[in-house]
Amino acid sequence: MNRLEEYNKKYGEYLIDKEGDYKCGKCKKIWLPTDADINRKAMMTYYKNCGVCRLYLYNKCIEYRNRET
Ligand SMILES: [Zn+2]
Numbered sequence: 001m002n003r004l005e006e007y008n009k010k011y012g013e014y015l016i017d018k019e020g021d022y023k024c025g026k027c028k029k030i031w032l033p034t035d036a037d038i039n040r041k042a043m044m045t046y047y048k049n050c051g052v053c054r055l056y057l058y059n060k061c062i063e064y065r066n067r068e069t
Helices: 005-014 051-068
Strands: none
Touching: none
16 A cells, blocks of 8 residues: 555545535544644545534543543
């Protein structure tokens, strides 16, 4: 498998301007990404998860960190 195929396998579902709907990797709902949802680690793609799930995970993370201290 070459790098492009690997990239497509990993990000193909989330590529900006791809055909079809974007499905959230967590809640499996169809969602509409905006410019704010562009993955900063992979600028050609959107995040895997919808805004609601990302906020949820973010809060979980904070909660966890607060419990540690
Ligand atoms: Zn979601």
